[in-house]
Amino acid sequence: MTAPLHEPTAEAAPSAAEEAAVATTGAKAVQGRSLGRIAWERLKRDKLALTGGVVVLVLIAVALLAPVIANLVGQDPETHHEDLIDPLFGTPTGSLGGISGEHLLGVEPVSGRDIFARIVYGARISLLVGFLSALVAVVIGTVLGVLAGFFGGWVDSVISRVMDGLLAFPQLLFIIALVSVMPNEMLGLTGTGVRLFVMILVIGFFGWPYIGRVVRGQTLSLREREYVEAARSLGAGRFYILFKELLPNLVAPIIVYTTMMIPTNILTEAALSFLGVGVKPPTASWGQMLSSAIDYYDSDPMYMVIPGVAIFITVLAFNLFGDGVRDALDPKGSR
Numbered sequence: 001m002t003a004p005l006h007e008p009t010a011e012a013a014p015s016a017a018e019e020a021a022v023a024t025t026g027a028k029a030v031q032g033r034s035l036g037r038i039a040w041e042r043l044k045r046d047k048l049a050l051t052g053g054v055v056v057l058v059l060i061a062v063a064l065l066a067p068v069i070a071n072l073v074g075q076d077p078e079t080h081h082e083d084l085i086d087p088l089f090g091t092p093t094g095s096l097g098g099i100s101g102e103h104l105l106g107v108e109p110v111s112g113r114d115i116f117a118r119i120v121y122g123a124r125i126s127l128l129v130g131f132l133s134a135l136v137a138v139v140i141g142t143v144l145g146v147l148a149g150f151f152g153g154w155v156d157s158v159i160s161r162v163m164d165g166l167l168a169f170p171q172l173l174f175i176i177a178l179v180s181v182m183p184n185e186m187l188g189l190t191g192t193g194v195r196l197f198v199m200i201l202v203i204g205f206f207g208w209p210y211i212g213r214v215v216r217g218q219t220l221s222l223r224e225r226e227y228v229e230a231a232r233s234l235g236a237g238r239f240y241i242l243f244k245e246l247l248p249n250l251v252a253p254i255i256v257y258t259t260m261m262i263p264t265n266i267l268t269e270a271a272l273s274f275l276g277v278g279v280k281p282p283t284a285s286w287g288q289m290l291s292s293a294i295d296y297y298d299s300d301p302m303y304m305v306i307p308g309v310a311i312f313i314t315v316l317a318f319n320l321f322g323d324g325v326r327d328a329l330d331p332k333g334s335r
Contacts, residue, residue: 042328049324055317063123070117077121081112097302109296118284125285129269130262136204141211149219163209171206179277192283252329259322263315
């Protein structure tokens with residue numbers, strides 16, 4: 001046998017720089033993403049949802065900074081401008097309801113109050129009732145829904161029958177009757193404060209069965225999952241399973257339903273103010289402005305259009321954002 005012409009040579013060992021590069025590449029390849037980051041990346045691709053979210057943030061900023069915005073334009077929601085009203089017909093002088101550089105959205109008939117300032121202050125009432133009543137509904141619905149779904153048995157039966165009864169109850173009629181008999185002073189609140197307090201509590205109380213049913217259904221499904229059985233087999237108590245295993249997995253449906261409940265509450269507040277059982281004058285409210293505009297829809301249509309558009313934009317923005325959040329958190333049920 002003859003020896004090979006060339007002896008096999010050992011491969012050169014990788015340098016430290018090459019090892020670092022490989023390690024960096026591997027780290028990037030296996031880098032994980034949290035569920036929140038994944039949902040945010042999905043949400044960013046939904047332009048309509050992002051637009052709705054931006055509008056919602058603007059509305060919240062407007063409501064919080066209502067006095068500042070009104071001062072910047074030099075107007076006040078309670079100041080009357082009788083000199084801008086036609087004494088014969090009671091309608092604003094000028095075109096389009098008195099819109100001018102001084103009064104950006106015109107003035108109200110008869111009183112002459114600045115509509116822009118009242119729209120800005122009215123956003124406070126609508127968003128306050130919308131958010132706080134949703135918070136009341138979410139707290140009650142989440143607690144009772146989790147208890148019904150997790151414990152089952154007679155607990156589930158009692159809570160489910162209460163839900164059925166409240167869902168069949170005429171919410172709007174009850175609120176009208178309750179607000180009508182409320183005293184002007186209660187718990188240190190007076191006038192508009194009492195009405196706001198009652199509306200928030202009643203709207204939230206009658207709204208919790210909707211989210212309670214969603215949470216109950218999700219809890220019934222989650223309590224049979226493998227990680228819950230594993231925690232139970234390791235000796236975990238009921239409250240540990242509730243707070244550590246179930247509630248974190250219920251956050252997504254709760255957030256989704258909350259974003260879609262707020263616009264419904266805003267419409268309910270506007271309807272109550274329109275019917276005269278919401279906030280009372282001189283407090284600004286979009287529904288109250290629509291109610292007052294009925295008598296002037298033919299002579300001053302802008303007085304009806306402006307608060308109607310404000311309600312429409314607000315509800316549409318919340319619905320678009322809520323749909324986007326739902327699709328981001330639950331891609332299986334996306335459009």
